[in-house]
Every structure is written in structure tokens, then in C-alpha cells.
Amino acid sequence: xxxxxxxxxxxxxxxxxxxxxxxxxxxxxxxxxxxxxxxxxxxxxxxxxxxxxxxxxxxxxxxxxxxxxxxxxxxxxxxxxxxxxxxxxxxxxxxxxxxxxxxxxxxxxxxxxxxxxxxxxxxxxxxxxxxxxxxxxxxxxxxxxxxxxxxxxxxxxxxxxxxxxxxxxxxxxxxxxxxxxxxxxxxxxxxxxxxxxxxxxxxxxxxxxxxxxxxxxxxxxxxxxxxxxxx
Ligand SMILES: [Zn+2]
Ligand SMILES: [Zn+2]
Numbered sequence: 666x667x668x669x670x671x672x673x674x675x676x677x678x679x680x681x682x683x684x685x686x687x688x689x690x691x692x693x694x695x696x697x698x699x700x701x702x703x704x705x706x707x708x709x710x711x712x713x714x715x716x717x718x719x720x721x722x723x724x725x726x727x728x729x730x731x732x733x734x735x736x737x738x739x740x741x742x743x744x745x746x747x748x749x750x751x752x753x754x755x756x757x758x759x760x761x762x763x764x765x766x767x768x769x770x771x772x773x774x775x776x777x778x779x780x781x782x783x784x785x786x787x788x789x790x791x792x793x794x795x796x797x798x799x800x801x802x803x804x805x806x807x808x809x810x811x812x813x814x815x816x817x818x819x820x821x822x823x824x825x826x827x828x829x830x831x832x833x834x835x836x837x838x839x840x841x842x843x844x845x846x847x848x849x850x851x852x853x854x855x856x857x858x859x860x861x862x863x864x865x866x867x868x869x870x871x872x873x874x875x876x877x878x879x880x881x882x883x884x885x886x887x888x889x890x891x892x893x894x895x896x
Contacts, residue, residue: 666704669695676727685799686723689749689811693724693775694731696808697753700773707733715739715754715770715821719746724777739827750776754819756826767822774815781811836861 667675672691677683694716697703703710716734718725718741728751734740751774758771782795785802792798803811823829824846833842837858849865850857863870875883 666695666698666706672727672731676730679730680723680726683800684723685796685803687727688800688803689777689781690724690727691731692803692808693751693777693812694728694753696812696814697751697773697775698732700814701753701755701758701771703753703755706731712827713755713757715742715756715819715827717742717744717752717754717819719744719748719750721745722749724749724751739825739829742825748776750774752817752819754821756821760818762820767820769818769820772817772819774817775812778811778813781806784810834859836864838864 669691672695673683673687676687676691680687697716698706698714701713703713705711706714711733714732714734716728716732718728721743729735729741732740732753736743752772753775754770754772756770760769760771762769781803782799784806785795785799788802788806789798792801824831829845831845833844834848835842836848838860841861843861847862848859849862851860851865852858
């Protein structure tokens with residue numbers, strides 16, 4: 666394992682600045698690796714970790730730097746819970762699943778304690794600014810003052826693992842390809858249709874197509890070359 670200072674420098678570069686969240690994230694991920702006995706997460710142990718992260722903030726980048734887990738490698742699973750917490754899953758420690766369940770793995774969930782901010786204030790009352798207080802305090806406070814920990818089991822279907830090869834299936838409505846078995850089967854007029862998430866639940870899409878008027882109203886440069894609205 667690299668040193669705390671070396672990892673922090675790497676995190677600062679990846680994230681664009683040094684902040685209390687980086688320090689907390691580096692320490693959280695180092696603790697997770699320590700608990701799982703993952704000594705070289707970016708080397709010999711690089712296929713052991715999958716990390717669930719419950720927030721998309723500064724610490725998220727730091728956790729990726731320490732663990733070597735990347736969203737683009739399917740080794741980070743983002744759960745948008747708005748909580749400063751992460752679960753480090755050890756793929757080398759399977760736990761016998763009950764019959765019919767997805768395989769599960771031993772994991773350590775680590776959450777930042779709310780009281781850590783108060784501890785930072787107590788430690789450096791004379792320092793102006795919460796971020797400065799926390800940057801200093803989060804370096805030196807013991808793990809028990811910063812984090813709560815819990816051993817957990819995490820079910821992970823083989824299709825969720827890094828390296829899973831899936832068939833590519835075309836959505837019967839939009840024609841776009843769907844990977845990783847994300848296609849849905851929906852009854853329509855007595856027929857089963859294979860649909861992508863966006864077509865199966867069109868109202869719940871994270872985007873809605875613009876109308877011709879909206880495109881005209883909100884476009885400036887490039888409007889002439891923008892794609893035509895969907896029907
Ligand atoms: Zn930051
Ligand atoms: Zn579709």
C-alpha cells in the first residue's frame with residue numbers, strides 16, 4: 666500500500682484540489698483495504714475490490730484513487746444516498762449464498778461519523794474556517810473518531826462484476842443496443858416486447874425530448890446543425 670501522503674497527492678491531482686473530503690476519502694479507503702487485507706489494490710490485488718459509494722462528492726474521487734476502482738471498469742457502484750459512506754467488497758471472500766440467491770461477498774461498510782466535524786472544531790478552535798480545521802484534524806484523528814464500521818454481506822450477481830461479457834440486445838422500440846442484461850420485457854397489446862429502460866418507462870426518463878419551439882427558443886449558435894426533434 667502506498668503511504669497516506671503519496672495517496673493524498675495523487676487524489677489532489679485527480680480531483681483538482683486538496684480538501685477535507687479528499688483527506689477523509691483517502692483515509693476511509695485505506696481503512697477499507699486494511700480491514701479486507703487488500704495490501705496492493707492497484708497491483709496484485711487489483712481484481713479483488715468492488716466499491717459501493719453512497720455520495721458523489723470530493724471523497725468519491727479519493728476513494729477511486731486509493732482503491733483503483735473505476736466506474737468505467739464497473740468496479741464502482743454508485744448509490745445516490747447522499748451519505749458519506751462506502752462499502753468495500755472483497756471478491757476473494759465469497760460467502761455461501763442461500764439457495765437461489767445471487768452470490769454474496771464479505772464486505773466492510775464504513776461511514777463518516779457526524780461527530781467528526783465537532784472533533785475537528787474541538788481540536789483546532791483557534792483556526793478560522795471549517796475546511797482548514799477539518800483538513801488538519803482529519804489527518805490526525807484516530808479512525809474511531811472519524812468512522813463507524815460494519816461487516817456486511819453484499820450480494821453481487823455475476824452480471825454486475827467487472828469483465829462480465831453480455832449479449833447486446835436491440836430495443837424493439839428505439840433500436841438502440843442494450844448491454845449487461847438491462848433489457849426489460851413488457852406486455853404490449855398481448856405481445857411481449859423487449860425494451861430498454863428509457864422506452865419501458867418513458868415518463869420516468871431522466872430526459873425528455875425538446876419540442877421544435879423549445880429548440881428554437883433556447884438555441885443560439887449551432888441551432889441550424891442540431892439534430893431534429895424526436896417524434
Ligand atoms: Zn474537494
Ligand atoms: Zn428503447
